Amino acid sequence: MRTVTAFAGLTATVFGFAVVVDRGLAGAFGLDYLVVTLVGALALVQGIRYGLSRRKTTFHATTTDDPELRYHVPVPGDDVDVEFAGERSLGRAQKRERVRERLREAARETLVGYGGLTTEEAQERLDAGTWTDDPVAAAALRESPPRPSLVARVRAMLRTESPFERSARRVVDELVAIQEGSR
Known part of the structure; x- marks a missing residue:
């Protein structure tokens, strides 16, 4: 299944680049409302699938160092209040x-x-x-x-x-x- 999905993605990417380079190629396939809707639905399904697969992964937290402490420089008049x-x-x-x-x-x-x-x-x-x-x-x-x-x-x-x-x-x-x- 993974190979078929990868092949379909690669084919769609190559076709997209070909349409950008040669506008006449897009007319041969008739990019009407139905084709654009199907591509959008496929993108939505893939997005949901990847989103759901991320739910199962564990989160890793990164520990950061303590922030650098600022050096306190006295201001004239600090000692007089x-x-x-x-x-x-x-x-x-x-x-x-x-x-x-x-x-x-x-x-x-x-x-x-x-x-x-x-x-x-x-x-x-x-x-x-x-x-x-x-x-x-x-x-x-x-x-x-x-x-x-x-x-x-x-x-x-x-x-x-x-x-x-x-x-x-x-x-x-x-x-x-x-x-x-x-x-």
Whole structure:
């Protein structure tokens, strides 16, 4: 049976190539609706037969190696998280001081680079709180920041962000304004 099927397939393939090469050969056989339908039905039967024979075969799974792990490269600022430093946690004071020092350093560099000040003048303005007109940003980077009033503390309790986060955000906003030239 297998030899007959292989011979029929080979004959059909050769005939198909012959029809493509010589169009006159196709007219001799009269490729009308009936012939095309029979060829389609034969193709459908063969497709079903091969599909059913594949159902009996066993599947083999391939095991793959573990994916390559990416090397983690630190991003500048990864070690400083203003929101995490604002939460109540152990070591909060050290985290806040580290963020505050980074902000002071950025402000000093901004005042020197964009404000035309020397490093000593920038440091004096940061310590005195005269580097900006924003009182919250100025107080955040002063050497000894003043204690907020009772009204300011009550307002801070009603806000969604902590006073530390708010002051850090205001400092960054001021630094961006200085760098963009709007201050």
